[in-house]
Amino acid sequence: MIAESRRAARSSVPPGHLDAAGCNVPGDRTLDAVVGHLRHEREVGGYRAVPDLHASRAAPAALVGAGADDVALLESGTAAMAALLGGWPLPPGSRVGVTRAEYGSTLMLLYRGPAPRPGAGRIAGTGDIRSPSPGR
Numbered sequence: 001m002i003a004e005s006r007r008a009a010r011s012s013v014p015p016g017h018l019d020a021a022g023c024n025v026p027g028d029r030t031l032d033a034v035v036g037h038l039r040h041e042r043e044v045g046g047y048r049a050v051p052d053l054h055a056s057r058a059a060p061a062a063l064v065g066a067g068a069d070d071v072a073l074l075e076s077g078t079a080a081m082a083a084l085l086g087g088w089p090l091p092p093g094s095r096v097g098v099t100r101a102e103y104g105s106t107l108m109l110l111y112r113g114p115a116p117r118p119g120a121g122r123i124a125g126t127g128d129i130r131s132p133s134p135g136r
Helices: 002-008 028-044 046-064 077-087 104-112
Strands: none
Touching (some): 028 046, 077 104
């Protein structure tokens, strides 16, 4: 059933590939929306096309009772996590927990820690995180 729904979302199924990592081949509707936005940017300019992203911010904002202006769109989950950790006012001694299956880029950010700033808390992974073995 899931495979049928997936096939129905695409007019053609692209060949499989192993270089997708944390992403996937977009469906036809996604591809059409992106191309449509790029065409609009070409016609009116990138800065004038920005208000068209309001719906993209409003939908997730509505899920948590926030305003569209409270939602930031970033280029990746790693960039979003870096922005969150960089601007989150953690009190001294704070710890951030992660799951065993946490994404590698998030772990890198946690191990590296935030940029020094007054009042920054200590960010340390908890759970099943281990330091890399020497030589790895």
